[in-house]
Amino acid sequence: MRLLLLEDDLDYRQSIKEYLESLNYNIDDFEDGEEALSAIHENKYHLLILDIRVPSLSGYELVKTIRENGDNTPVIYITSLTDINNLSLGYELGCNDYIKKPFSPKELKYRIEQLIKLFYTNETTKQIKLKPDFTYDILKKELKKDDEIINLTKKQSDVVFCLVSNKNQYISIETLRSEVWDDKYICEADIRVCIKKIRDKTSKEFIINQRGIGYKIDREE
Structure with a gap:
C-alpha cells in the first residue's frame, strides 16, 4: 500500500516514515505542499497524511485542490491546529x-487501518472472495485457500494487494512498477517473473x- 506523507519537520517526518515502513x-x-501535490497528480496513493502548515501550499489548500479535481483519496491531517474552527474547515x-x-x-497506525477498512474493503464481509476459490484479508494482506495461508514474499504480497485493490480492473506494468x-528501475521481465511465482x-x-x-x-460477485 502506497501512502504520501507531507510534513515539514525533518525529524518528525523521518520518524513517521520509518515507523510506517516497519x-x-x-x-x-515531502516537506513542501506543491511538491506533494505534483506527486499526487503523477501517482496513485491509497492514503494521504498531511500536516497543515507547510511551505508553498498548505494542507488545507492541497485537499481543496484534489477534491475539486475529483480525487477522493482518504486524508488524515496531523497537526497542532485543533480548535473547533480549524477542525470544521478541515472537514468541510x-x-x-x-x-x-x-x-x-x-x-496513527489504528487511524490508517480504520480508513483502509472503510475505503478498501467490503463492509459486509471481513474478507474478500477472489476467483478461483481464494480469500484475501486486505488489512492483514493475507491470501488463503481452504483456510490455509499462502506464503508470499513482500513484493509478491504487494502485487496481490495492488491488483485486489483495483477491483477487477486491468493494471498495467507501468502502474505495478510505480x-x-x-x-525504481526494474525490467518488465522481472515483474513477469514475480507474477509467475505468485501463480x-x-x-x-x-x-x-x-x-x-x-x-x-477477479473478485467473486
Whole structure:
C-alpha cells in the first residue's frame, strides 16, 4: 500500500516514515505542499497524511485542490491546529480524520487501518472472495485457500494487494512498477517473473493478463 506523507519537520517526518515502513507501507515523503501535490497528480496513493502548515501550499489548500479535481483519496491531517474552527474547515474541505500532535505512532497506525477498512474493503464481509476459490484479508494482506495461508514474499504480497485493490480492473506494468517498486528501475521481465511465482503458489487462473493492457485479479460477485 502506497501512502504520501507531507510534513515539514525533518525529524518528525523521518520518524513517521520509518515507523510506517516497519509496518510494510510504501511511503513517499515531502516537506513542501506543491511538491506533494505534483506527486499526487503523477501517482496513485491509497492514503494521504498531511500536516497543515507547510511551505508553498498548505494542507488545507492541497485537499481543496484534489477534491475539486475529483480525487477522493482518504486524508488524515496531523497537526497542532485543533480548535473547533480549524477542525470544521478541515472537514468541510474534505479530510477524513485528524490527529493532534504530538501523538503515539500506534494511534496513527489504528487511524490508517480504520480508513483502509472503510475505503478498501467490503463492509459486509471481513474478507474478500477472489476467483478461483481464494480469500484475501486486505488489512492483514493475507491470501488463503481452504483456510490455509499462502506464503508470499513482500513484493509478491504487494502485487496481490495492488491488483485486489483495483477491483477487477486491468493494471498495467507501468502502474505495478510505480506502486510496488516505487518507480525504481526494474525490467518488465522481472515483474513477469514475480507474477509467475505468485501463480505457481496459487493457480494459473489467479492472475489474469490481457496482452498490451495488463493484469487483474477477479473478485467473486
